[in-house]
Amino acid sequence: MIIEFTLNNEKVKMDVEPTMRVLDLLRNDLGMSSVKEGCGEGECGACVILVDGRAMNSCMLPAGAIVNRSIVTLEGFKHTEQFKVIEAGLLKAGSVQCGFCTPGFVMAIESLLNQNPDPTDEEIKEGLSGNLCRCTGYNMIIKGVRLAIEKGAGLW
Amino acid sequence: MKESISTSVLRVDSRKKIRGEAEYISDWKFENMLYAKTVRSTKAKAKITAIKLPDIPKDYYVVDRNDVPGVNRMRTVVSDHPIFAEEDVQYIGQPILLVVGPDREIIYKIVSQIEIKYQEEEALFTLEEAEKRSTVFTDYNYKKSDPKKAFEQAVRIIEDEYSTGYQEHVYLEPQGIAAEYKDDTLFVYGSMQCPFYVKNALLETMALPEEKIRVVQTVTGGAFGGKEEFPSLNGCHVAVATHKTRQPVVMIYDRDEDILCSTKRHPSITRFKAGLDEYDQIIALDIDVLLNAGAYNGLSPVVLQRAIFSATNVYNIEHLNVRGRNFMTNLVPSGAYRGFGAPQTIFGIEMMFQDIALILGIDPLEYKMRHLLKQNDPTCTGGSIHEEVKMKEIVQKAVEQSDYYNKLKTNKKYQGIGISLFLHGCGFTGKGETLIKGKIILQKNKDVVILKVSSVEMGQGAETVLPKIVAHTLDIPIEKVIYETVDTGLIPDSGPTVASRTTMIVGGLLRECALEMKARWDEAETFEVSKIYKHPDFLHWDDDTFHGDAYPVHSWGANVAEVEIDPITYELTIKKITAVFDVGVPIDERALIGQMQGGIVQGIGWATIEVMKTANGKLIQKNLTDYKIPTSMDVPGIDCDFVLNPYEFGPFGAKCAGELSFVGSPPAVAAAVENALGKPIKDIPITPEMLMEIDNDH
Ligand code: FES
Ligand code: FES
Numbered sequence: 104m105i106i107e108f109t110l111n112n113e114k115v116k117m118d119v120e121p122t123m124r125v126l127d128l129l130r131n132d133l134g135m136s137s138v139k140e141g142c143g144e145g146e147c148g149a150c151v152i153l154v155d156g157r158a159m160n161s162c163m164l165p166a167g168a169i170v171n172r173s174i175v176t177l178e179g180f181k182h183t184e185q186f187k188v189i190e191a192g193l194l195k196a197g198s199v200q201c202g203f204c205t206p207g208f209v210m211a212i213e214s215l216l217n218q219n220p221d222p223t224d225e226e227i228k229e230g231l232s233g234n235l236c237r238c239t240g241y242n243m244i245i246k247g248v249r250l251a252i253e254k255g256a257g258l259w
Numbered sequence: 260m261k262e263s264i265s266t267s268v269l270r271v272d273s274r275k276k277i278r279g280e281a282e283y284i285s286d287w288k289f290e291n292m293l294y295a296k297t298v299r300s301t302k303a304k305a306k307i308t309a310i311k312l313p314d315i316p317k318d319y320y321v322v323d324r325n326d327v328p329g330v331n332r333m334r335t336v337v338s339d340h341p342i343f344a345e346e347d348v349q350y351i352g353q354p355i356l357l358v359v360g361p362d363r364e365i366i367y368k369i370v371s372q373i374e375i376k377y378q379e380e381e382a383l384f385t386l387e388e389a390e391k392r393s394t395v396f397t398d399y400n401y402k403k404s405d406p407k408k409a410f411e412q413a414v415r416i417i418e419d420e421y422s423t424g425y426q427e428h429v430y431l432e433p434q435g436i437a438a439e440y441k442d443d444t445l446f447v448y449g450s451m452q453c454p455f456y457v458k459n460a461l462l463e464t465m466a467l468p469e470e471k472i473r474v475v476q477t478v479t480g481g482a483f484g485g486k487e488e489f490p491s492l493n494g495c496h497v498a499v500a501t502h503k504t505r506q507p508v509v510m511i512y513d514r515d516e517d518i519l520c521s522t523k524r525h526p527s528i529t530r531f532k533a534g535l536d537e538y539d540q541i542i543a544l545d546i547d548v549l550l551n552a553g554a555y556n557g558l559s560p561v562v563l564q565r566a567i568f569s570a571t572n573v574y575n576i577e578h579l580n581v582r583g584r585n586f587m588t589n590l591v592p593s594g595a596y597r598g599f600g601a602p603q604t605i606f607g608i609e610m611m612f613q614d615i616a617l618i619l620g621i622d623p624l625e626y627k628m629r630h631l632l633k634q635n636d637p638t639c640t641g642g643s644i645h646e647e648v649k650m651k652e653i654v655q656k657a658v659e660q661s662d663y664y665n666k667l668k669t670n671k672k673y674q675g676i677g678i679s680l681f682l683h684g685c686g687f688t689g690k691g692e693t694l695i696k697g698k699i700i701l702q703k704n705k706d707v708v709i710l711k712v713s714s715v716e717m718g719q720g721a722e723t724v725l726p727k728i729v730a731h732t733l734d735i736p737i738e739k740v741i742y743e744t745v746d747t748g749l750i751p752d753s754g755p756t757v758a759s760r761t762t763m764i765v766g767g768l769l770r771e772c773a774l775e776m777k778a779r780w781d782e783a784e785t786f787e788v789s790k791i792y793k794h795p796d797f798l799h800w801d802d803d804t805f806h807g808d809a810y811p812v813h814s815w816g817a818n819v820a821e822v823e824i825d826p827i828t829y830e831l832t833i834k835k836i837t838a839v840f841d842v843g844v845p846i847d848e849r850a851l852i853g854q855m856q857g858g859i860v861q862g863i864g865w866a867t868i869e870v871m872k873t874a875n876g877k878l879i880q881k882n883l884t885d886y887k888i889p890t891s892m893d894v895p896g897i898d899c900d901f902v903l904n905p906y907e908f909g910p911f912g913a914k915c916a917g918e919l920s921f922v923g924s925p926p927a928v929a930a931a932v933e934n935a936l937g938k939p940i941k942d943i944p945i946t947p948e949m950l951m952e953i954d955n956d957h
Contacts, residue, residue, distance in 0.1 A: 136279070136282070137279025137280070139283070139432070139480075140513070141431045141432070141433070142514040142882065143513050143514055144514065144883060144884055145884075146882070147514075147883060149431060176279075177278065177279035178279065181279070189277075190277050190278070193273070193277050197267070197270070197273075197849040197850065199270060199272075199276050199277060200481075200718035200854075201430070201431065201718025202276025202277075202281050202480065203283065203430075203432040203480030203481060204431045205276045205277055206277075206279040209279075227891075228891040228892050229892065231891045232892045233890075234890075235431060235883070235890060236431065237428075237430060237857070237861070238431075238481055238718045238853075239857050240857045240858075240860030240861075240889075240894055240897065241889075241891040241894045242856050242896070242897055243853055243856065244891070245891065
């Protein structure tokens, strides 16, 4: 089936199996290697992308589900102001260890702040609860989000 | 004034990771690359009677034991695991053959058409069965003083038994590995902790000369011990496949396959018999440690050594009889996991102290403090505690910061607080370091310094901390110190990235090199300084009798856990952890706190929600839907603090840290649960079902 969607603000048109995972489409056919596969079953959030601004696990999305929708991956998002602020927060808080979870977290943080620009710590925890990190124990990621919120007031 | 070494710097690797630009092995592309999928045993113990292959299309290959050019065994401490199964299989998930080819869909189709016929045999799975049938791989024993006589003289004897379960590493990046030939040199690339282990395994399995093998570590998405010995197995798999096909071969596991076949933390039982004198002091201990090693012994013997050498934890017990056994069962082999056997026995002894104190009606913390080791005391193996022991200061801080005694008094039922004391022996056990003889090179190239070590970055921060030690010594910016990718063809063997040895041992060597380089800085534009590890002379160890200094030095700590139990659902909430550590001197405080918090949360997971069980040799929890690890919703606030205690032989006074972080939270949580329910906890993981049963058992 021929599908059309936008990827990082560019139109894409391609012929795919409608049941193919968006994760594979992005990684294998479109070279979006920031999108990671940690579990392939919707549990870890390493594969999170934005679909119309909302975080979704791309391993659970069939290609047929993104027709005419706007997809953003870190390859596109890293050029935005919001990204710079999130990056600065994560750097400063020491939120990154092995880094395999990090791209998914960055996208989930953007989605969270899109919906709730001023979350409490509890709301941050809840908003990121679909993303697993085995290295940090989360405290320093939450702190990174806090720093981003302080620095990026008004951006979201 | 120059900044202290503990002042944090930005991690060298964090920017590229935040930007999604770090290239893990699954992001690598090779020209003409083939994929590989492993066909595995579906039986726990069986003879393979026939393998029926479908027609294999052109450009597709089946790779099995007949393709192994050298030895069909994975080289490790005990080289007993076949690279590919031979006549029999010993566990579900054991690799039998690979299907290799250019298109993954077609590979899966071929795999689904392969028929393997088995003749099943009686298998065994639990430690209890294994003990009954004496399927012992390794049986160790050591004694201190005269336990027999001490037990005769004891006025009271108390016995108890504690158990711990499996733990899956869940490094977020599943195992991944690739191989290719460049001219006639074999290259293996992948996610790993120990490139030289993989190289040594390849030497035997591929029967190639040393200079024809290069192993290159790629960005590694977490490891925790799970990528210590395992990549020697999948590394040999792709190497044999590339040898047969003469094309690059890539093999990335999905999570289910990873959980099915990768190593796990050894399930354990630890039995204690304590002999008390008339003052209630424990004068003698009989300790019996049982580990479930799974189907192959692998590196289980050294895990068992650390388990039994840590079994008396921070306590000075005069008379000891310690036995440790690894048992063979028909389960996936257990292996290295952060703490390496020590968390199992330390959980046991911490709970034993707590339980005996409660029986005696003494405050558990006070009872523990009465038995504490001091400087120059003998260790359990008859070595010596060479370092100053700052446990009193550590405990005082933890108690004050958590308001421990106040909460202990005012907590209502279903609220609990508990404390654990613990240590970790730094570096390899016994003679390990002298056998490895880690070598490192520091190279000056004009104003840049290149650091050549085989310690890998796997998330723990080596790529930042090691250059920082050099930069700080030479008084140059950290940007001027280049940490070279670990490639066994270009880097000396400074030993594996294990045993919390990287900062202390390898960092210590780097510090020595850097000091020499500093003294000779103006000598030339480019020159090299190299050092080989030398064990301090005052350390003695006898591998046959297990007598002497099992570890050169220890790191120490105390954790306080606060919990709450829902009286209806029995759901357990960890409210807060207060942790105080002595790791010598922190090399980078933020990086260190990251390590400590991560380890504490892994420990909480192991003690509570990480349930992994088997039924007839099959894992019941097969994926991350069934096997839960802590999420952001499960973690408490964690306060971390450090007590400074510089170690003469560590760089800037640093000791070990990475594993220490894991050891304390499980017994602290269990002690807090005991406090909340007023009933003893003897087994982890602590599940709501278990709590309900304990609470309602009168
Ligand atoms: S890979 Fe998609 S949620 Fe884990
Ligand atoms: S940094 Fe390793 S999983 Fe999050």
